[in-house]
Amino acid sequence: MSAATLRSYQVTPSPLLQVGPESLSTLSDQVARLGTPCVLLVSDQGMAAAGWVANVQASLARQNTVALFLAPPGEPTVATVNAAAEAARALLQKQRCTVVGLGGGTALDIAKLVAAVAVAERPMDDYMMCAAPFSGRLPALMIPSTSGTGAEVTRTCVLTDSHGRKSWAWGDELRPDLALLDPALPVTLPPTLTATTGLDALVHAIEAATSQRTNAIAQSYALQAVRLIGEALPTAVAAPDNLQTRLQMQEAACLAGLAIDQCGTGLAHNIGHALGTVAHLPHAVAVALAMQATLAWSIAGAPIRYQPIADALHPGSSSTDLPELYAALLAAVDFAHARLPYSSPAPSAEALLDSMRSAENQPMLANNARVATPSDLAMLAHQVVALL
Ligand SMILES: [Zn+2]
Structure with missing residues (x-):
């Protein structure tokens, strides 16, 4: 970047972060700080099966009226948010x-949207x-169980629209008041989910x-992540169950979330969202694959x-080493095993390309380090499909 380029940027505030072992045990106090007698708890089936929903419900019930909305399996949809917002309006x-x-990310994105939509x-x-702009929101507190999306600090939510397209919503109202980063929550995740969300x-x-x-400030967050x-x-x-490592990952995902909240994402998320639309791949699997297929091209x-x-991933390395370093990390976390359930059927390159070029995916395309021409995009779509 040229030193002569005049730029302006703003470092956006983060929610208040409560970080460390036992931060979940402060939940009632944190809710009291927000000053409402009632809580709508938004979670998912996996968290209920692992016992976390019952624990959190019981701890909140000592001081609050608690209602529960469990998201159906799969990633968020407009219909799910509307149903949850209706439940919130009934409480209100x-x-x-x-x-x-x-x-x-699913439960957190639904919760953030419900707070604004209700x-x-x-x-x-x-x-x-x-x-349309949001018109205010309810107090909102997020407790991430995966160390991945950074949804606990961002103003973006990703969800499937009524036409089946993976799309997004954005607004200052989607940034929560508080986030609890407790290393115990991800301990019950299957290793494949730990790998892909990381x-x-x-x-x-x-x-x-x-x-x-x-910008330089967001880079300091991102490079530490x-x-x-x-x-x-x-x-x-x-x-x-190594809590020290889990805490590192919780903070890393949060740092990366703060960085994308300021700078946005790029080509791997453009393709990741397109794969969500045309092949219904989970977000984390899709973006990890898309990065694998396109990283060397972007670096070039x-x-x-x-x-x-x-240099952050392996001190002393150069950018040309990065595809190999990324591949080594994929191997170290056994990504090949984690992505296995999503190997087929592969979409056509044409269908993928069509979705990559759609209006909802344009911002990520324009924001990538190397901006793709139309012929680059067609080549990249084929490269991604070949990897599936
Ligand atoms: Zn992502």
């Missing part, structure tokens, strides 16, 4: 509520891709630090932007 007839999100009578559909966090950090909208993930993710997969067009990433 009686008393003011805090929305608590407990789980992975305060007005409009459906979720009206807010997609900033078509890779999603790494892709966030790489894309934020190299993007067209990057890369260092932490490179060191901690293989251990988190191999030794799931902007090697200087990737140099600090290589």
Whole structure:
């Protein structure tokens, strides 16, 4: 980047972060700080099966009225958010509520959207891709169980629209008041989910630090995230109950979330969202694969932007080493095993390309370190499909 380029950027605030072992035990106090007598707890089936939902419900019930919304399996949809917002509106007839999100990116994105959508009578559909602004929100507190999306600190939510397209919503109202980063929550994740969600966090950090909208402050967050993930993710997969490693990953995902909140994501997320639309791949698997297929191409067009990433992942390395370092990390976390259930059927390159070029995926395309021409895009779509 030229020293003569005049730029302006703002370092956006993070929610208040409660970080460390036992932070979950402070939940009632944190909700009291938000000053509502009632809580809508938004979580998912996996968290209920692992016993976390019952634990959190019981702890909240000592001081609050608690209602529960369990998201159906799969990633968030407009219909799910509308149903959860309806549940929140019913509660609001009686008393003011805090929305608590407990789980992975799906539960957290639904919770964030419910807090903003429930305060007005409009459906979720009206807010997609900033078509209408949000008009306030309920107090919101997030408890991530995966160390991946960084949804606990971002103003973006990813969800499937009423046409089946993976799309997004954005607004200051989607940033929560508080987040609890407790290392105990991810301990019950299957190793495959630890691996893929951790890779999603790494892709966030790489894309934020190299993007067209990057800045020095966000880079400091992103590069620290890369260092932490490179060191901690293989251990988190191999030794799931190592709380020190889990805490490193919780903070890394949060740092990467703060970085993308300022700088956005790039090509791997463009393709990741397109794979979600045309092949229904889970977000984390899709972006990890997309990064694998496109990293060398992106580096070739902007090697200087990737140099600090290589050095953060393995001190002394250069940007040309980065595809190999990324491949070594995929092997260390056994990504080949984690992606197995999603190997087939592969979509056509044409269908993938069509979705990569769609309006909802344009911002990520324009923000990548190396911006693709139309013929580049067609080549990259074939490269991704060949990997599936
Ligand atoms: Zn992501």
